[in-house]
Amino acid sequence: MMNLTKQIREQAKKLLEEKKVDLVIGFGQGTELARTTPVFIDSPEGVSALTWGPFCANNLAKYLIDYKNAPGNVAVVVKGCDSRSVIRLLDDNQISRDKIVVIGVPCAGQLEWQKVADEIKPDAALKETVDNGDSFVVKTSTGDHTFNKKDYMLHRCLVCENPNPVIADFTIGEELPVKNYAERFAEVEELEQLGLEEKSAYWDKQFSRCLRCYACRNVCSVCTCALCVFDQMKPMWVSKRTNLSENTVFHITRAFHVAGRCVDCGECDRVCPMDIPIRKLNQKIHKDLKDLFDSPTPGSKQGLLSALGEFSLGDPEEFM
Amino acid sequence: MKAKIVNKGQLSGLLDKLAKDYDLVAPVKEETITLFKKISSAQDAFLDYTNSDVSPKGCFLPQSEKIFSYTYTGDSLEIVKPESAKKTVLFGARPCDIKAITTLDPVFEGEKFGDEFYSSKRENTVIIGLSCSKVLSTCFCYAFGGGPCDGTGSDLLFTEIGDKYYVEINTDKGQALVDANSQFFSSENTDQLAKDKEELAKKLAGEFVKKVDLTGVKELLDSDFELAYWDEDPYKKCIGCGTCTYVCPTCHCFDIFDFTTGDITGDRIRCWDSCMYPEYTLMAGGHNPRPTRKERIRNRFMHKLKYHLDRYNMVGCVGCGRCIRKCPVNIDITKIINDLKEVAQNA
Numbered sequence: 001m002m003n004l005t006k007q008i009r010e011q012a013k014k015l016l017e018e019k020k021v022d023l024v025i026g027f028g029q030g031t032e033l034a035r036t037t038p039v040f041i042d043s044p045e046g047v048s049a050l051t052w053g054p055f056c057a058n059n060l061a062k063y064l065i066d067y068k069n070a071p072g073n074v075a076v077v078v079k080g081c082d083s084r085s086v087i088r089l090l091d092d093n094q095i096s097r098d099k100i101v102v103i104g105v106p107c108a109g110q111l112e113w114q115k116v117a118d119e120i121k122p123d124a125a126l127k128e129t130v131d132n133g134d135s136f137v138v139k140t141s142t143g144d145h146t147f148n149k150k151d152y153m154l155h156r157c158l159v160c161e162n163p164n165p166v167i168a169d170f171t172i173g174e175e176l177p178v179k180n181y182a183e184r185f186a187e188v189e190e191l192e193q194l195g196l197e198e199k200s201a202y203w204d205k206q207f208s209r210c211l212r213c214y215a216c217r218n219v220c221s222v223c224t225c226a227l228c229v230f231d232q233m234k235p236m237w238v239s240k241r242t243n244l245s246e247n248t249v250f251h252i253t254r255a256f257h258v259a260g261r262c263v264d265c266g267e268c269d270r271v272c273p274m275d276i277p278i279r280k281l282n283q284k285i286h287k288d289l290k291d292l293f294d295s296p297t298p299g300s301k302q303g304l305l306s307a308l309g310e311f312s313l314g315d316p317e318e319f320m
Numbered sequence: 321m322k323a324k325i326v327n328k329g330q331l332s333g334l335l336d337k338l339a340k341d342y343d344l345v346a347p348v349k350e351e352t353i354t355l356f357k358k359i360s361s362a363q364d365a366f367l368d369y370t371n372s373d374v375s376p377k378g379c380f381l382p383q384s385e386k387i388f389s390y391t392y393t394g395d396s397l398e399i400v401k402p403e404s405a406k407k408t409v410l411f412g413a414r415p416c417d418i419k420a421i422t423t424l425d426p427v428f429e430g431e432k433f434g435d436e437f438y439s440s441k442r443e444n445t446v447i448i449g450l451s452c453s454k455v456l457s458t459c460f461c462y463a464f465g466g467g468p469c470d471g472t473g474s475d476l477l478f479t480e481i482g483d484k485y486y487v488e489i490n491t492d493k494g495q496a497l498v499d500a501n502s503q504f505f506s507s508e509n510t511d512q513l514a515k516d517k518e519e520l521a522k523k524l525a526g527e528f529v530k531k532v533d534l535t536g537v538k539e540l541l542d543s544d545f546e547l548a549y550w551d552e553d554p555y556k557k558c559i560g561c562g563t564c565t566y567v568c569p570t571c572h573c574f575d576i577f578d579f580t581t582g583d584i585t586g587d588r589i590r591c592w593d594s595c596m597y598p599e600y601t602l603m604a605g606g607h608n609p610r611p612t613r614k615e616r617i618r619n620r621f622m623h624k625l626k627y628h629l630d631r632y633n634m635v636g637c638v639g640c641g642r643c644i645r646k647c648p649v650n651i652d653i654t655k656i657i658n659d660l661k662e663v664a665q666n667a
Contacts, residue, residue: 031644031652031654031655036650037649038649040557058648058649062559064555066556114449117457122455123457123529145395205350209353211567213562213563213565217561218560231598231599239579240384241578242588246373270648274353274374275351275352292635303527
């Protein structure tokens, strides 16, 4: 993956040198071996901070919202899933196409950093990562480690639809084949099999430990409201009091608010400090939209209306 | 120092007894998450953990706490105060988290402002610490004078050594608990275990990976509120969630509001608040003194590294490393400290 890192740096350098952009948002080495952190590069000399590999889980497209009113142009490094966010933000008129430059990187999957870190000596330094098809080799100062994708990747990567960016001004590296390590909706289908009370008990257990830190909302690239309903104090639609009832209102409202716009990047799941399987709620909606309207995943094509923003005479309405 | 031994085989008997005599709060595992909860029997306790995902500060400052209930009856307002704090044992808290409680004490039990809700829980709780057996890559308690086997703030400190727990009795409260449950504690061979504990503490002290150097940091923050450093990376990457503050064992900001149903009855609630949220400092007229994430990030780190020291002569961080592990974008307080140290050196 060193080669890809080099190419990303070269591309970023060129864009900054030619003044095509004022800022490049990409991945930089984090403070833990198996983590990266978003970096904001504003000079050609700064590009050496950019990196690439199987620890680039963050969806950086979210940051484009922060710069929508900034004077210059912004380049952003995206994976396939993140690129759906870019399209969604364009279609929602949150960002303008002429102000952004998309550096797309075909992605071979992202590893769960904590799982990887557990198996590597804490004081080891990262040397290199290599994609071996169904596994990654992580080379460190204390030895090499092989991580099978099936066991160590983020769940969202096991069912990845777009390893290749669906929008990009520049694509770094070769296109990659779609590989399904799991059935996309298998987890949702398993939940669907449960009875009403079992389902309720399942979600009660999950929601009851929610801290209401709003990391899921804040990381979400389609959460773009200037004032979120959960931050509104007058009227206070959802109380700050944490209990099962208020927590449930938060999660259900959030899921429906992004319904038809959620690009299934899985960031909500990744960032939850309490490991609440938030993405499953969104996935249920994705599945229903697919079953009912044959809707493609939002953001996978430009110009798609959101399912809740579109009306067609042919829509099924057996519930009427 | 007085010390006792508890054989591992005796622990569940002790915990069951404590659960009977007190409200027993201990680490429990819910799916992948370790957190502190009231348990009714020893088998619910999960002691094979490095550090919990959420700190036990909720024992004294619950995330949501009823201050009183009210009912409006036409011409009068009836106020009902909640039940007073129950006798509680907090078992299995790690040294960093106990140290964190000692940094909360001066906030809620200061001479000027006493907080009855906090102090009644504090007075009624016996804290039994559990020394760490492992150091995580994100741990850095040593930087603030703590340690994996440090008993500061605990009434009793348990340290796992082989098939025994070496128990240090640090306060009268701890002694009273031991006396009341003497059948579970023995006195044999404490000298040897004291030595073993020293060895363990020494071994673990050598395992820290995070290097933290606070030289000049406080002085730098004292000298310049508008440091150019705050215009750099950290605030740009911050997504403004409250994760760091909610998993932090020393963060203690709260909000108070009424939770009314049907206009006539309700609860006055105190709940955690986070300085990372925009509405935290939003004023009635619409002005916000911390309008962007830059000011909010600065506030969080200034609070940890300067304000708490100014007010209470204690650092506002204990090095538990939770904010590092849980931050969605890998904002790392140890990096910020080291960056600030460098800024101070080059100034």
